[in-house]
Structure formats: structure tokens, C-alpha cells
Amino acid sequence: MKKFINNVDDLLEDSLQGFVKAHSDIIQLNEQPHFIQRNDPTPSGKVALISGGGSGHEPLHTGFVGKGMLDAACPGQVFTSPTPDQMMLAAESVNNEGGVLFIVKNYAGDVMNFEIASEMLDCPCETVLIDDDVSLPETHSTGRRGVAGTLIIEKIVGAAAENGMNLTECKALGNRVNKVTASMGVALNCCTVPALGKPTFELDNDKIEMGVGIHGERGHDTIDLINATQIVEIIANAIHDDLNPKKGQKALLHINGLGATPLMELYLIYNLAVQYWEDRGIEICRSLVGNYTTSLDMTGCSITLTLLDDEMIELWDAPVNTANLRWGS
Amino acid sequence: MKKFINNVDDLLEDSLQGFVKAHSDIIQLNEQPHFIQRNDPTPSGKVALISGGGSGHEPLHTGFVGKGMLDAACPGQVFTSPTPDQMMLAAESVNNEGGVLFIVKNYAGDVMNFEIASEMLDCPCETVLIDDDVSLPETHSTGRRGVAGTLIIEKIVGAAAENGMNLTECKALGNRVNKVTASMGVALNCCTVPALGKPTFELDNDKIEMGVGIHGERGHDTIDLINATQIVEIIANAIHDDLNPKKGQKALLHINGLGATPLMELYLIYNLAVQYWEDRGIEICRSLVGNYTTSLDMTGCSITLTLLDDEMIELWDAPVNTANLRWGS
Numbered sequence: 001m002k003k004f005i006n007n008v009d010d011l012l013e014d015s016l017q018g019f020v021k022a023h024s025d026i027i028q029l030n031e032q033p034h035f036i037q038r039n040d041p042t043p044s045g046k047v048a049l050i051s052g053g054g055s056g057h058e059p060l061h062t063g064f065v066g067k068g069m070l071d072a073a074c075p076g077q078v079f080t081s082p083t084p085d086q087m088m089l090a091a092e093s094v095n096n097e098g099g100v101l102f103i104v105k106n107y108a109g110d111v112m113n114f115e116i117a118s119e120m121l122d123c124p125c126e127t128v129l130i131d132d133d134v135s136l137p138e139t140h141s142t143g144r145r146g147v148a149g150t151l152i153i154e155k156i157v158g159a160a161a162e163n164g165m166n167l168t169e170c171k172a173l174g175n176r177v178n179k180v181t182a183s184m185g186v187a188l189n190c191c192t193v194p195a196l197g198k199p200t201f202e203l204d205n206d207k208i209e210m211g212v213g214i215h216g217e218r219g220h221d222t223i224d225l226i227n228a229t230q231i232v233e234i235i236a237n238a239i240h241d242d243l244n245p246k247k248g249q250k251a252l253l254h255i256n257g258l259g260a261t262p263l264m265e266l267y268l269i270y271n272l273a274v275q276y277w278e279d280r281g282i283e284i285c286r287s288l289v290g291n292y293t294t295s296l297d298m299t300g301c302s303i304t305l306t307l308l309d310d311e312m313i314e315l316w317d318a319p320v321n322t323a324n325l326r327w328g329s
Numbered sequence: 330m331k332k333f334i335n336n337v338d339d340l341l342e343d344s345l346q347g348f349v350k351a352h353s354d355i356i357q358l359n360e361q362p363h364f365i366q367r368n369d370p371t372p373s374g375k376v377a378l379i380s381g382g383g384s385g386h387e388p389l390h391t392g393f394v395g396k397g398m399l400d401a402a403c404p405g406q407v408f409t410s411p412t413p414d415q416m417m418l419a420a421e422s423v424n425n426e427g428g429v430l431f432i433v434k435n436y437a438g439d440v441m442n443f444e445i446a447s448e449m450l451d452c453p454c455e456t457v458l459i460d461d462d463v464s465l466p467e468t469h470s471t472g473r474r475g476v477a478g479t480l481i482i483e484k485i486v487g488a489a490a491e492n493g494m495n496l497t498e499c500k501a502l503g504n505r506v507n508k509v510t511a512s513m514g515v516a517l518n519c520c521t522v523p524a525l526g527k528p529t530f531e532l533d534n535d536k537i538e539m540g541v542g543i544h545g546e547r548g549h550d551t552i553d554l555i556n557a558t559q560i561v562e563i564i565a566n567a568i569h570d571d572l573n574p575k576k577g578q579k580a581l582l583h584i585n586g587l588g589a590t591p592l593m594e595l596y597l598i599y600n601l602a603v604q605y606w607e608d609r610g611i612e613i614c615r616s617l618v619g620n621y622t623t624s625l626d627m628t629g630c631s632i633t634l635t636l637l638d639d640e641m642i643e644l645w646d647a648p649v650n651t652a653n654l655r656w657g658s
Contacts, residue, residue: 001534002517002518002534002537002554002628003517003594004517004557004560004590004594004595004597004598004630005556005557005594005597006556006557006558006597011593011594011597012593014557014597014600014601015593015594015596015597015600016596017600018595018596018597018598018599018600018601018603018618019596019599021599021600021603021613021616022596022599022616022618023616055593056591056593058591058592058593058596059592063592078593188331188332188333189331205330205331208331225331227334227335228333228334228335228343229335231333259589259591260588260589260626260628261333261626262385262387262588262623262625262626263387263388263392263620263623264340264341264344264384264385264387264407264625265332265333265334265340265344266333266347267344267345267347267348267351267387268333268334268335268340268343268344268347269333269347270347270348270350270351271343271344271346271347271350272343272347274347274350284350287350287351287352289347289351290653291592291620294591294592296591296593297589297590297591297628299331299589299626301333324619326655326656327655
């Protein structure tokens with residue numbers, strides 16, 4: 001295994017130390033337990049948004065802490081849930097009379113630990129569960145997974161909270177955006193988890209893996225290598241069937257790199273996906289292309305579509321100032 | 330070779346079409362010949378900044394076209410210089426009485442083609458040649474290469490041009506920033522050029538390549554795998570010896586991913602590099618960490634240090650609104 005590390009056990013700590021030094025204008029790191037929070041205190045009465053999950057998906061979630069998005073993020077070890085004490089202390093630290101909204105990707109460990117934290121908290125606390133991954137059926141034993149659509153919910157609800165939306169409304173909005181968000185991923189090659197030291201699965205040079213998640217697990221199908229148009233068609237069909245949008249519907253199209261895919265290829269995928277949906281009368285009016293929800297050094301990408309109404313468009317466009325998503329004033 | 334493409338020959342065109350669709354609020358694409366330019370015309374009298382080079386380094390340069398940075402960028406095929414007609418037509422399109430400044434990375438093909446364009450242009454035209462790569466000696470037959478420091482010159486001179494600095498002064502500023510900028514790269518694994526279909530060189534599982542450029546060429550040394558602290562020390566020593574900064578000097582530290590390196594590892598490298606220079610009395614007051622000057626899917630990174638004066642800090646902080654670098658109002 002070749003990686004830029006000193007000790008596998010110190011990777012998260014060493015990386016967080018670098019992250020906080022690079023972005024000390026926006027965020028700070030709480031030690032023991034670890035969480036990243038905004039420098040500027042949560043305004044009184046504003047709902048405090050907190051997310052978290054295993055590391056290895058950077059910039060998700062730590063890179064999205066800041067004005068207009070998350071108030072705090074709790075990083076676990078690589079591909080490992082953070083612990084309830086991280087979430088509780090983060091919540092106690094950033095709650096300022098507006099209550100706390102947890103944004104949780106649907107994985108058993110994350111769900112359990114956020115639940116424990118929310119039961120032990122004294123303040124009002126609600127949870128939005130993200131399950132945008134259409135590669136697993138909704139009838140799957142643990143339900144669908146939360147993947148790259150998560151940041152879209154974080155951005156839209158983050159803007160709403162900044163505007164003064166209350167906890168109940170923020171939760172409802174989060175659920176509403178999650179319902180109209182669908183994603184699916186494909187891998188050309190798997191990632192190497194540092195503690196394991198080798199790829200979590202192997203793919204021959206003429207095979208690709210459809211329907212992968214973000215933790216180095218296998219997808220639902222290993223298929224022969226096909227071209228980009230064919231890949232986009234398989235993924236977009238699954239998303240389109242799930243969301244079933246009407247003609248004239250506006251949408252946000254997010255092409256997410258899983259870690260090792262050149263930007264040139266992500267833009268090529270974006271071009272094909274826009275064509276796919278424009279052919280079906282969908283107006284792609286917002287976009288996001290790049291590495292946002294990664295899976296360490298996995299070669300692959302995911303496509304996410306969110307069906308937008310005017311309120312969501314306004315909230316998506318609202319100013320945001322985080323380490324890895326930044327626009328507006 | 331597994332990549333998200335349809336035909337190798339169409340990769341650049343397909344990718345540019347996606348890029349322009351994703352960022353049509355900021356930039357537009359000129360076809361035949363290809364160049365990307367800002368939507369809003371260059372203000373009368375403002376120096377027009379143009380860069381370009383082979384593709385495969387995205388977001389450099391197309392991702393840095395927009396207010397506060399480049400007026401246009403000319404993309405060549407993968408790792409291949411753009412042609413003089415691209416540069417000439419881009420210059421004629423964006424020049425608006427302020428003259429044109431070419432920002433050129435020091436590679437024989439780029440230098441020759443930008444020279445031809447500049448000789449054939451009717452308007453005032455100057456060139457800043459970037460050669461920040463300290464892994465080659467200045468006495469090398471073609472001089473040092475231009476690598477990840479390029480975007481720092483583009484950002485600082487871009488802000489100055491926006492403020493009304495004239496052509497002669499912009500060129501002098503560009504040369505001045507180039508002089509105080511030094512970079513060096515390391516690869517853990519090489520990249521696969523699409524037209525070749527396999528890595529341009531092979532590295533054993535226990536070897537890394539020091540002093541790599543951004544075109545899949547070998548570096549100056551293949552060495553045994555060492556840990557991150559040792560890697561940072563070798564690179565930082567070379568940069569420090571080149572720039573020879575005084576104690577108390579302020580600096581910008583840029584950790585650049587070459588394509589396939591997780592953000593966690595880049596922040597770990599950042600942390601070590603900050604420590605290295607703080608131990609030597611250098612104040613790292615600005616930072617940039619992420620994939621900015623890539624080499625397709627190369628696993629590796631580069632470290633760049635720019636010694637800053639107050640003018641440069643102000644220009645670095647000035648608003649910028651491009652696809653891949655965006656801050657301020």
C-alpha cells in the first residue's frame with residue numbers, strides 16, 4: 001500500500017490537524033472527542049445543523065461546515081461511524097436555543113449512534129435520514145444508503161436554517177429534498193482502506209462495478225467494460241425510474257467523483273447526463289461537478305439528480321462559505 | 330485502460346461541452362478553434378489575461394477563467410500544447426484596449442506556440458513565463474518547468490489586472506511572483522494517458538518517484554517508499570533551499586493533488602509542511618489544499634510555497650469568481 005501517511009492509526013488525527021490549520025478562518029476543531037464546528041457561534045434561535053459519518057469521504061462532511069451549511073460535523077475513523085459522545089458534545093456546543101437537526105446517511109452504525117446521542121440530549125433534536133442511493137431497493141433489509149445526495153440536503157436545509165426556518169420545518173424540508181433526490185454510483189477500480197492495505201475488491205481490466213456505495217463494498221453487478229454513454233444510460237435510467245419526473249421539471253444534476261477520476265471525465269459524464277435528461281424534457285438548471293463525496297482513492301463516479309422547486313433553487317443559490325463549497329457574498 | 334470515455338479522440342471535445350454547460354453562468358466556449366472565455370466582456374482598458382496548455386491538468390486552466398483571474402484559456406489535447414491560432418483568436422476576442430498578457434508554463438511546445446501567436450498579434454502583448462519546478466536545475470537545457478505555482482500567478486496578476494494595473498506592471502508583477510514561487514512533486518503511481526492506454530511509467534509497490542512533472546514523465550529519482558514526514562522533508566528542503574526565505578517571512582502554502590490522492594492525505598501533507606516551515610520561522614498565512622493542477626489520474630501531490638508581501642496578500646484575497654476558485658463577493 002502506497003499512501004501519504006505516517007501511521008495508519010494517526011491518519012485521521014493528522015489530517016484533521018491539517019484541515020483546521022488550512023481553514024482556521026472558518027472552522028475550529030474540538031479535541032476529545034473530535035468534531036469540527038464553525039468559528040462564529042450559532043445565532044440565537046437558529047437551528048443548528050450537524051452531520052457526520054466515517055472519514056474517507058472528504059470533503060464530506062467537514063468541508064461543508066460554515067455559514068449557510070453545517071454548524072458542526074463529527075468525523076469517525078475511515079469508513080467507521082463516529083461515536084455518540086462526538087455528536088452529543090457537538091450538539092451541546094452549537095445549539096443556541098434553536099434546537100439541533102442531525103443529517104444522517106442511512107448506515108446502521110451511523111443511525112444507531114445518532115439515535116443514542118439524540119436520546120441523551122436535553123435540547124430539542126430531530127433527524128433527517130438520507131437514503132438517495134437507488135442501487136439498493138427500498139425493501140432492502142436496512143433500506144437504501146445515503147450517498148452523494150447528502151450534501152444537497154445539507155446545502156438546501158443549511159440555507160433555510162440561516163434564513164430562520166424552525167426545527168420542524170427544517171426537518172420537513174430535509175425529508176422533502178431527500179425524497180426528490182436519487183443517486184447511483186459506478187466503480188472502475190476499488191479503493192484501498194488504509195487499515196486493510198489492499199483494495200477491498202478486485203476488478204479485472206475489462207470489468208466495472210455498477211451500483212457501488214461509498215465504503216468500498218461491491219455493487220449490485222459486475223459487468224463488462226462499456227463506454228461512457230452506456231454507463232450514463234444505465235445509471236440515469238435507474239434514477240429516472242425512481243424519481244419519475246414530469247416534462248418541464250427543473251433539476252440539479254450533480255456528477256460526483258469518487259476520488260481518483262479526472263475532472264475531464266466527470267465533465268464528459270455531465271455532458272452525457274444533461275443530454276439524457278434534456279431528451280426527456282427535464283431542465284437541468286443547476287449543476288455541481290467534482291469530488292465531493294469520495295470513497296478514498298476509488299476510481300469511479302456517481303450521478304445524482306434532485307428535482308427542484310423554486311424554494312429549493314433559491315436556497316441552493318443562497319450564499320455559502322465553507323472550506324469546499326463557497327459562493328455568494 | 331478503464332476510463333469514462335466514448336472515443337479517445339473525442340475526450341477533449343466531449344469534456345469541454347460538459348464544462349461549458351455546467352458553468353454557462355461564468356464562461357462560454359469558442360469552437361474552431363477552441364478557447365474558453367468569460368461571458369462578461371473585458372472592461373475597456375483592462376489587461377486581458379490568457380493562459381493555456383495541454384489538457385489533463387483540470388481545473389487548470391479552464392477552471393480559472395472568470396472575474397478576478399483569467400479572461401481566456403486555450404486547451405490543447407491531453408498533454409499537448411494548444412496551437413497559435415487558438416491563442417491569437419482568444420487574444421483578439423478578449424483584448425479591449427488594455428493589451429494581452431500570456432501566462433505560459435515553461436514547456437518547449439507551449440513557449441513556441443505562444444511566441445508565434447504573440448508575434449502575429451496586432452495588439453500590445455507580453456508574456457510571463459512560469460518555471461516554479463525546483464526539481465530541475467535552472468541550468469537544465471530547457472530551464473525549469475511550470476507546474477502548480479502557475480495558478481498562484483494567475484490569481485495574483487488576475488486581481489491586479491482587475492484593479493486597473495497596466496500591461497507592463499502586470500508582467501513585472503507576474504515575474505516577481507514567479508521568482509518567489511517554488512514547487513516540487515512526488516508520485517506514488519503514474520497516470521494513464523488515454524491515447525497510450527497504459528501508465529507512462531511503472532513503479533513497484535515499494536517505490537515512489539521524486540521530482541515528477543505533470544505530464545507523466547519520470548522524476549529525478551526513484552526511491553524506496555518512505556513515510557509522509559520524510560517525503561515532506563525532501564520536497565520542502567528543495568523548495569526552502571531555492572527560495573531561501575528569511576525568518577518572519579509570510580508565505581502561501583499550496584498542497585496540490587495530482588489527481589488520485591485523497592483529500593485526507595493532502596491535508597496530512599499540509600499539516601507536516603506547515604510544521605516544517607513554522608520550525609524555520611516562516612509564517613504560513615495563506616493556504617490552498619486540493620486538486621488544482623492535476624496530471625490525469627496520477628497518485629501523488631506537489632508542494633508549492635510562495636513568499637508573500639502585503640501587495641500579494643491583498644491581491645490573493647481579492648474576490649474571484651471562476652468555476653474552480655471562488656471567494657469574496
